[in-house]
Amino acid sequence: MTSLAVLGVGRIGGECAFAASALGIVDELILADVYEPLLRAQVLDLSHAPLDIPITTDRSRIREADICIFAAGSPRNPSVKTRADLFDANLPVAEACMKHLNGFSGTLIVVSNPMDVFTYYFQKKLQIPRERCIGFGGQLDSRRFEVALRNRRMDGDGWVIGEHGEHQIPLFSKIGIPVPDAERDAILTELRGASMAVIQGKGGTAFGPALHITDLIRMLTGEKDATITCSLSLEGEYGFSGCAMGVPARISRGGAEVIGDWELDQWEEKHLHEAGGFLQSLCRRLDV
Numbered sequence: 377m378t379s380l381a382v383l384g385v386g387r388i389g390g391e392c393a394f395a396a397s398a399l400g401i402v403d404e405l406i407l408a409d410v411y412e413p414l415l416r417a418q419v420l421d422l423s424h425a426p427l428d429i430p431i432t433t434d435r436s437r438i439r440e441a442d443i444c445i446f447a448a449g450s451p452r453n454p455s456v457k458t459r460a461d462l463f464d465a466n467l468p469v470a471e472a473c474m475k476h477l478n479g480f481s482g483t484l485i486v487v488s489n490p491m492d493v494f495t496y497y498f499q500k501k502l503q504i505p506r507e508r509c510i511g512f513g514g515q516l517d518s519r520r521f522e523v524a525l526r527n528r529r530m531d532g533d534g535w536v537i538g539e540h541g542e543h544q545i546p547l548f549s550k551i552g553i554p555v556p557d558a559e560r561d562a563i564l565t566e567l568r569g570a571s572m573a574v575i576q577g578k579g580g581t582a583f584g585p586a587l588h589i590t591d592l593i594r595m596l597t598g599e600k601d602a603t604i605t606c607s608l609s610l611e612g613e614y615g616f617s618g619c620a621m622g623v624p625a626r627i628s629r630g631g632a633e634v635i636g637d638w639e640l641d642q643w644e645e646k647h648l649h650e651a652g653g654f655l656q657s658l659c660r661r662l663d664v
């Protein structure tokens with residue numbers, strides 16, 4: 377039995393609730409949103425699907441959930457340049473959602489942006505083990521990197537670490553062929569704009585993140601073990617603490633275990649240094 381709570385059932389939260397139920401990987405949904413008409417509509421729409429899944433909107437049940445997705449708060453629109461620009465808009469939302477999570481002992485998947493910042497915020501505020509407070513974004517960024525490589529007829533595993541945002545770092549050293557710095561920079565620029573192209577065309581990203589998140593849920597329920605990149609509070613790994621950041625991690629039923637010994641090349645080290653400094657400065661603004 378796996379119960380999934382979703383805090384914020386807008387575009388991505390709603391899509392995750394639907395995908396996880398349709399794929400049969402959760403047995404109960406606990407849905408919450410401040411906008412009651414949307415919440416009612418999502419429950420109704422799901423109940424009209426040929427799915428046999430109990431759905432509750434009783435917020436007091438969130439803290440009992442096995443897995444909770446935090447997807448509440450504002451998304452970007454074309455005039456919001458970076459995910460970090462959502463900090464001021466979404467911090468009060470995270471603060472408001474804290475009350476539903478007091479005593480939570482499951483695994484929190486943080487989706488709302490700036491995702492790395494809220495991963496750190498919830499892990500520290502809730503004092504849950506860092507293995508059980510996982511920021512989602514690395515799987516999506518890594519996939520986008522693979523697509524960019526494929527479009528250039530370069531095959532290889534696309535690993536992306538760092539911030540889920542402008543300071544993301546595609547790991548060119550892991551694809552097995554040398555890529556000159558100028559081409560790395562061009563690909564990085566393309567990756568920074570990858571989701572904005574979706575936001576401009578359809579208002580927000582949904583299919584990509586939702587299916588990666590269901591995959592993460594499968595790992596957390598023990599259906600499969602895998603190595604992915606995700607955001608975790610760091611305790612000195614890669615030279616950083618005082619922030620959460622995308623790093624390689626082994627995911628299993630126990631949660632996410634940081635893999636701290638991946639070797640990076642000079643270009644990657646330089647970008648990682650900038651990413652860590654940037655996230656540390658954002659996290660210092662939190663009252664944790």
Ligand SMILES: NC(=O)c1ccc[n+]([C@@H]2O[C@H](COP(=O)([O-])OP(=O)(O)OC[C@H]3O[C@@H](n4cnc5c(N)ncnc54)[C@H](O)[C@@H]3O)[C@@H](O)[C@H]2O)c1
Nearest residue numbers: 384386387388409410411448449450451487488489580585
């Ligand atoms: N990490 C990722 O890869 C990723 C992918 C997609 C979206 N996002 C982020 O997820 C967040 C949500 O995006 P979206 O497109 O679903 O936006 P959305 O506007 O469609 O949905 C957000 C929902 O949050 C609800 N909400 C606001 N305050 C709340 C509160 N205090 N309690 C409960 N619900 C509350 C709103 O009513 C709304 O329904 C954004 O910050 C977006 O940037 C991250």
Ligand SMILES: O=C(O)C[C@H](O)C(=O)O
Nearest residue numbers: 452459489516571572581
């Ligand atoms: O880019 C965004 O604002 C949404 C999300 O973080 C994404 O990467 O799809």
